[in-house]
Amino acid sequence: AVVSTQSTGTETGSPIDNLQDTITNFESSSKEKLDNASTQKNNLKTQMSNMETRVNEIKEDGLQKVAQLDTSVSDGFTGIQQKTNVLQKSRCQMDGFQFWDYPQYTIKKISVSSMSECFAQCADTDGCSSSTVQFVARGSSISSWSCTLGKRRQGYMLYANKNHISANLFCQLSEATTIDTWQQCVQDGKDFRGADISNTMGQSFGSVEECVAYCQTVEDCVAVTYNKADKNCYPKNKRNGDQVIAYSDVVSVNMMCLSANRGEMGRCTKEGIRFTDSVF
Secondary structure, X not given: OOOOOOOOOOOOOOHHHHHHHHHHHHHHHHHHHHHHHXXXXXXXXXHHHHHHHHHHHXXXXXXXXXXXXHHHHHHHHHHHHHHHXXXXXXXXXEEEEEEEOOHHHEEEEEEEOOHHHXXXXXXXXXXXXXXXXXXXXXXXXXXXXXXXXXXXXXOOEEEEEEEEEEEEOOOOOHHHOOHHHHHHHEEEEEEEEOOXXXXXXXXXXXXXXXXXXXXXXXXXXXXXXXXXXXXXXXXXXXXXXXXXXXXXXXXXXXXXXXXXXXXXHHHOOOOOXXXXXXXX
């Protein structure tokens, strides 16, 4: 009898075919993984590039802010230095300093008996804005005084010079006046309109006192208007400007008012002397 056999189950093919299928599947899977890895790599590179761009932007912005801060600090320091110089130069009596100037700006040189006499000579001389006294010391006493009267308030230059004392005739710092004098001369809410001195307008100062101190160093300045809102100072070449206008944001000062009311009247009055001619 012939016994026939029938194959059961699933045919899997030959071992070579199975190996080929495995290799194909592996290649396909590997390619997919490589593609994914490449995509992730590209995404990472993009992210890194974006981060680098952002870092550069932050760095650039930081450097710009540092530069702005440096400029601000520098400007602030310059402003403080300028104001300090203004206040230093506006001191009434400067020991160890000389106001040097060219001959055409020197009124005269005279012998005096004291520093006070030199300053008084300037006050009594038309056109005098400053004076420098030079003294010769012998031991503990002073043997001679030489007085130079100048047309300019600070001369051409101010420099340290031993045995010299200089004074700006227009030196009227607020602390050198009495409270009553200051209140009489400072006009709050009044604008001295016009008569501005060119190249001096709009200087910024922290107070009207600093504005007045600045005026003392400016040639031909006899009054100021100070804007309390924007802190700007406006030196004037007329005692009340061209006209006086009411304006709430400003305060104005006539320098001659401070001069006339400062100290005792006796230092300025000349009893038994009559001033003749030159009447307005």
